[in-house]
Structures are given as structure tokens and as C-alpha cells.
Amino acid sequence: MADIAQLKSVSSQVRRDIVRMVHANSSGHPGGSLGCVEYFVALYFEILNHNSADFDMDGFDEDIFFLSNGHISPVWYSVLAHSGYFEKAELATFRKLNSRLQGHPATEEGLEGIRIASGSLGQGLSVGIGTAITKKLNGEDSLIYTLHGDGELQEGQIWEAAMYAAANKVDNLIATVDYNGRQIDGDVDDVLSLGDLEGKWKAFGWEVITEDNGNDIESVINVLNKAKTLTGKGKPVMILLRTEMGQGVDYMMGTHKWHGSAPNDEQLANALGQLEETLGDY
Amino acid sequence: MKEYPVLGKKDTRSGFGDGLLELGKKNDQVVAMCADLTGSLKMGAFKEAFPDRFFQAGIAEANMIGMAAGMTIGGKIPFTGTFANFSTSRVYDQIRQSIAYSEKNVKICASHAGLTLGEDGATHQVLEDVGMMKMLPNMCVINPCDYNQTKAATLAIADYEGPVYLRFGRPSVPIFIPEDMPFEIGKGIMLSEGTDVTIVATGHLVWKALEAAKELEGKGISAEVINIHTIKPLDEEIILNSVMKTKCIVTAEEHQIAGGLGESVSSLLCRTIPTPQEFVAVDDTFGESGTPAELMTKYGLDAIDIVTACEAVMTRK
Incomplete structure (x- = not known):
């Protein structure tokens, strides 16, 4: 396993990147991005078998990740940059005119690390299943990872995909739900409750693991490794990852209000005061 | 005018099914997917031959x-x-984000397009699909006219890198395109040369356009008939060359006027050679239950409607 202290150091820098990126545009989605830092750092620095130096759309013999809840692009862009997919300096172009770092991820300008556009919710699980099938057809044992918001599960397409993957034994797929309980309009339970989410996925025929410490890097690595051991056994795997929206910035935690709002100058300074600059700001 | 003997009668969807089977043999990267309409789409033979790729x-x-x-x-x-x-x-x-914007090499193959789906009625008779698809950047839109052309188009789109919408239909219609005619994406086909009026048709209306041209010939009117199978990208050259000669045009399609081939043609002409145009297409209404033939008559998509449109547009030169 990688040095946990080092991964925590990366995580702190990624959090600084996130708040600086959204502040610079007065737009973007810091809440979910901050909550998913440990997932992305664990995935890209420990779990994925991937080639960041020479990105290839087809990703033969590589594990492949799809972000279905594309609005948390800041965390993905930052982790991709820190993983070596592109220069960190490019993070400064986020959401600016002519940037490859679109508000929601896009492939059009060839940003390394991105294989499909996302933003309109509910589509990434289907895409992941498709690539998982192609991996099998190509005789590869690589894995497909997808990430979804919990609010995103209100989209019907998710459940079409859930049914398909189980019925067709797509067992080289590890989906994760960012189970933070919040969406733009408020708490998920108030907007449209997901009910017994673990029971739902199990009833759909998935192997389900719930991890309560989604903002603890070691716990996230462990649950992803556990999920890997469950692949290849005839069932798709779902991780329900409990996270805290806004994790790491005190005033962004415990509320849905920072789902899609950017900090002002004063709030930025406050946030950066809570996040150590470990690897140098972009 | 040039004669096109009827080589038989078949549905265009069978051209797709037979083309897909042939593709399966030729190209092992081709996979097929269906949403519970394998029989209707004529995908059964592919499924049978290549169960691991269906x-x-x-x-x-x-x-x-x-x-x-x-x-x-x-x-x-x-x-x-x-x-x-x-x-x-x-x-x-889903098409917009995951396929068109993401530039994915998916072939969206669509049967039972238009009124000729028949008795199932308007819920199933889409007449807006060409418009929706052609508005999407990166999307190629193809509407072949008979069994042979549909089969050739199915084979051709596998070699084209990028998203394609391939539209075909349910009814049995005359086969008149020679089996060996090459299918070139984006290249219109000059079916019959003429000098008085241009008829540009796509899909099931192409045969009707030839019937109309014959009728017009009997009236002493020389109609030029062009088959536009690829609505996007549009073969601008073949249309412009024709209207420079005829000075008027009729477009014919089994689709709404809004968003259809006719609109693509008028958009081209108003920017280049403003030309009187008449539309043989459905005019801002839904379809209904009926036989394909009854529906085509009721909604003005018969050969006689093309004849009438040609006579009308010639008075506007």
C-alpha cells in the first residue's frame, strides 16, 4: 500500500485546488468534490491499473473509471493532474473560455483521462457496463469503476442499468455511490428519499458493501480492495460510500448549500486556512 | 426519363437485418444490441449467428x-x-451527451419510421426523428430508400468513424436500386436527369418521386429526380447543380416539414441560390392508425402529391 501520509498530503492539496478552482470562476461544485477527495486519491494513487503518461481512449489492458456525476469535475481534474495526465497549471483554466476543463467533463478537446462526457445525470452506469462488456469481449481482466451521486440515483436510467448488469452477470464492474445524503435542493431524504438503498441494490442482484468512513483514506482503500475481491463472481459490485459533503472546510460541512456555490474572497481565505498547502498551489 | 425496373418488393428493415448479418461475418468488432424488438428489427439472424456479440x-x-x-x-x-x-x-x-458530444462510434439503427408503421398509430409513428438527429453536432443522418440501399448503407456505416442515425421502415416497398450500386455516405444519387423541375426525395418517397416523374413526363414536363439518402452531411453540389438548371425544386419525405430534408434543402438554397420550393411532407400534425397506403394518401405523401407540387412550384419560377 502507498504511504498513507503521502496520500493525505495529496488529499489536502486536492482540496486546496478544488476551492481555488471554483473561487476563480465564482462557479462550480465544491461540496461533492470535497467529499469525494479520498475516493479519487485512493482510486488513482492506489487502486487503478492505469497509464497516465500515455493516455489512450481505448485503454486496452487498463482499468477504466467513469464519473457519472460530472458536476464534481474539480476533484477529478485535480487528481488527474496530480496523477500526471496533464499539467497542474491547466487547472487554472477550469470553466474558462477555450479550456479543456469544461464545467462538466468532456472529451471534445481531448483532455487526457476523460473518456466520455458526463453532467446530465444517470448515464455513467450504462456507459460503464458497456465498457465492462467490451473488456470481456476483448479477453481482458481489467476492471471498470464508476462513481455516482446519491441524488443521481433518482434517475430512472440508473435502475435500468442496475437490472441489466445483474441479469447479465457484469462482474468486472465496481460502482460507487457518493452517499452524502445531500443534493441541490436539500437533504436527499427530503427531496426524494432513496429508502432502503442497500436493500434496493441487493434486491437488484448486486453485491453491496457499505463503508461509513468515506473520508478516511485507509478505509476507502480497504473497501475498494475488498470490492476487487468480489469481482469475477457473477455479480456487479456496489460500494455505498458514506461521505460528508464539503469535507475539510468547516463551513461547507453539514449542509447542502455548498453543492453548487463558490466561495467569495473571504470564504476562500478561510477555507485555505484550513487546508495545508502540501504540494504547491497550481 | 431513365427507367428503373422493379427488382422485387421487400421491407427496408430486412435490408438492415441482412446487412448486419453480412457485417457480422466481415467485421468482428461489430456488435448488436436490441431493446426487445429483435424480430421487428430483423436482427434475429445476427443474434443466431453471433450470440456472443448480440x-x-x-x-x-x-x-x-x-x-x-x-x-x-x-x-x-x-x-x-x-x-x-x-x-x-x-x-x-443519452444520445446527445454519451454519443454525439462524446463522439462515440455508435450506429443508431431505427426501424418503423414515419407513417408507414401503420396501424399502431401516432404514438409509434415518429415524424420528427430526422430533425432531432440532424440538429446534433457530429451526427450523420441516413434514410435509405429500398432494400438494396438499406443493406448497402448498413455495410457502409460500419466503415465510417463516428455516430450515425440510420432510419428505415416496416412496409414492403419496391426494390429498384441495383444491388451493386455503391453507397457513398454524403453523396446524392442522380436517378433521372431533367430540365423543368428538380425532385429531391429520401426514404420511401424516392420510388414515389420516380412514379411522379413518369407521370409528369406524360404531361410534357421533364423532372430531374435526385435521391438524397444522406440528409446530413447534405450533398450540396448535386442539389445546386440541379436547381441552376431547373430553377425550382420539390422535396419529398416521410417526415414533418419542420426539421426534415426539405428544411435542409431550403436552408442551403436561401444561402446560395434562392429557389422556389414546395414541400411534400407532413405539415405539423401527428399521424393516426390506418394502413400505410391509406396514411400516405391522407397525409399527402403519394406520387400524385409530388406531381401537384411540381406543377405548383413551376408556376413560381
Whole structure:
């Protein structure tokens, strides 16, 4: 396993990147991005078998990740940059005119690390299943990872995909739900409750693991490794990852209000005061 | 005018099914998916021959489109199959984001397009699909006219890198395109030269355009008939060369006027050679139950309607 202290150091820098990126545009989605830092750092620095130096759309013999809840692009862009997919300096172009770092991820300008556009919710699980099938057809044992918001599960397409993957034994797929309980309009339970989410996925025929410490890097690595051991056994795997929206910035935690709002100058300074600059700001 | 003997009668969807089977043999990257309409789409032979490359999606079109997009990553060439309505309006956002914007090499194959779906009625008779698909950047839109052309188009789109919408239909219609005629995406076909009026037709209306031209010939009117099978990208040259000669044009299609081939043609002409145009197409209304022939008559998509439109447009030169 990688040095946990080092991964925590990366995580702190990624959090600084996130708040600086959204502040610079007065737009973007810091809440979910901050909550998913440990997932992305664990995935890209420990779990994925991937080639960041020479990105290839087809990703033969590589594990492949799809972000279905594309609005948390800041965390993905930052982790991709820190993983070596592109220069960190490019993070400064986020959401600016002519940037490859679109508000929601896009492939059009060839940003390394991105294989499909996302933003309109509910589509990434289907895409992941498709690539998982192609991996099998190509005789590869690589894995497909997808990430979804919990609010995103209100989209019907998710459940079409859930049914398909189980019925067709797509067992080289590890989906994760960012189970933070919040969406733009408020708490998920108030907007449209997901009910017994673990029971739902199990009833759909998935192997389900719930991890309560989604903002603890070691716990996230462990649950992803556990999920890997469950692949290849005839069932798709779902991780329900409990996270805290806004994790790491005190005033962004415990509320849905920072789902899609950017900090002002004063709030930025406050946030950066809570996040150590470990690897140098972009 | 040039004669096109009827070589037989078949549905265009069978051209797709037979083309897909041939593709399966030729190209092992081709995979097929269907949303519970394998028989209607004539995909059964492919399924039988290549069970490992056929995927039954169930009645879950959005998931099918998303999976197709994902399957391209790693080199597969997915052909999705369902009715035209469920291939477009039902999954427009999935196509827009996961296929068109993401530039994925998916072939969206759509049967039972238009009024000629017949008795099932307006819920299933999509007449807006060409408009929806041609508005999407990166999307190629093809509407072949008979069995042979549909089969040739099915084979051709596998060699084209990028998203394609291939539209075909249910009824048995005359086969008149020679089996060996090459299918070139984006290249119109000059079916018959003429000097008085240009008829540009697509899909099931192409045969009717030839019938209309024959009728017009009997009246001493020389009609030029062009088959535009690829609505996007449009073969501008063949249309402009024709109207420079004839000075007027009729477009004919089994689609709404809004968003159809006619609109693409008028958009071209108003920017280049403003030309009087008449539209043989459905005029801002839904269809209904009936036989294909009854519906084509009621909604003004018969050869006689093309004749009338040609006579009308010639008075506006």
C-alpha cells in the first residue's frame, strides 16, 4: 500500500485546488468534490491499473473509471493532474473560455483521462457496463469503476442499468455511490428519499458493501480492495460510500448549500486556512 | 426519363437485418444490441449467428444507448436497434451527451419510421426523428430508400468513424436500386436527369418521386429526380447543380416539414441560390392508425402529391 501520509498530503492539496478552482470562476461544485477527495486519491494513487503518461481512449489492458456525476469535475481534474495526465497549471483554466476543463467533463478537446462526457445525470452506469462488456469481449481482466451521486440515483436510467448488469452477470464492474445524503435542493431524504438503498441494490442482484468512513483514506482503500475481491463472481459490485459533503472546510460541512456555490474572497481565505498547502498551489 | 425496373418488393428493415448479418461475418468488432424488438428489427439472424456479440437490452432504451457508447471504448462498433421513436425522442439526452458530444462510434439503427408503421398509430409513428438527429453536432443522418440501399448503407456505416442515425421502415416497398450500386455516405444519387423541375426525395418517397416523374413526363414536363439518402452531411453540389438548371425544386419525405430534408434543402438554397420550393411532407400534425397506403394518401405523401407540387412550384419560377 502507498504511504498513507503521502496520500493525505495529496488529499489536502486536492482540496486546496478544488476551492481555488471554483473561487476563480465564482462557479462550480465544491461540496461533492470535497467529499469525494479520498475516493479519487485512493482510486488513482492506489487502486487503478492505469497509464497516465500515455493516455489512450481505448485503454486496452487498463482499468477504466467513469464519473457519472460530472458536476464534481474539480476533484477529478485535480487528481488527474496530480496523477500526471496533464499539467497542474491547466487547472487554472477550469470553466474558462477555450479550456479543456469544461464545467462538466468532456472529451471534445481531448483532455487526457476523460473518456466520455458526463453532467446530465444517470448515464455513467450504462456507459460503464458497456465498457465492462467490451473488456470481456476483448479477453481482458481489467476492471471498470464508476462513481455516482446519491441524488443521481433518482434517475430512472440508473435502475435500468442496475437490472441489466445483474441479469447479465457484469462482474468486472465496481460502482460507487457518493452517499452524502445531500443534493441541490436539500437533504436527499427530503427531496426524494432513496429508502432502503442497500436493500434496493441487493434486491437488484448486486453485491453491496457499505463503508461509513468515506473520508478516511485507509478505509476507502480497504473497501475498494475488498470490492476487487468480489469481482469475477457473477455479480456487479456496489460500494455505498458514506461521505460528508464539503469535507475539510468547516463551513461547507453539514449542509447542502455548498453543492453548487463558490466561495467569495473571504470564504476562500478561510477555507485555505484550513487546508495545508502540501504540494504547491497550481 | 431513365427507367428503373422493379427488382422485387421487400421491407427496408430486412435490408438492415441482412446487412448486419453480412457485417457480422466481415467485421468482428461489430456488435448488436436490441431493446426487445429483435424480430421487428430483423436482427434475429445476427443474434443466431453471433450470440456472443448480440446483447438483449430489454425494454430499457436509455441503458442500451449508454451501454453502446461505453462499448466503443475498446474498439467495438455497436449497432443499436429499436423503433425510430424509441431510438430518438425517448433517448435524446443519452444520445446527445454519451454519443454525439462524446463522439462515440455508435450506429443508431431505427426501424418503423414515419407513417408507414401503420396501424399502431401516432404514438409509434415518429415524424420528427430526422430533425432531432440532424440538429446534433457530429451526427450523420441516413434514410435509405429500398432494400438494396438499406443493406448497402448498413455495410457502409460500419466503415465510417463516428455516430450515425440510420432510419428505415416496416412496409414492403419496391426494390429498384441495383444491388451493386455503391453507397457513398454524403453523396446524392442522380436517378433521372431533367430540365423543368428538380425532385429531391429520401426514404420511401424516392420510388414515389420516380412514379411522379413518369407521370409528369406524360404531361410534357421533364423532372430531374435526385435521391438524397444522406440528409446530413447534405450533398450540396448535386442539389445546386440541379436547381441552376431547373430553377425550382420539390422535396419529398416521410417526415414533418419542420426539421426534415426539405428544411435542409431550403436552408442551403436561401444561402446560395434562392429557389422556389414546395414541400411534400407532413405539415405539423401527428399521424393516426390506418394502413400505410391509406396514411400516405391522407397525409399527402403519394406520387400524385409530388406531381401537384411540381406543377405548383413551376408556376413560381
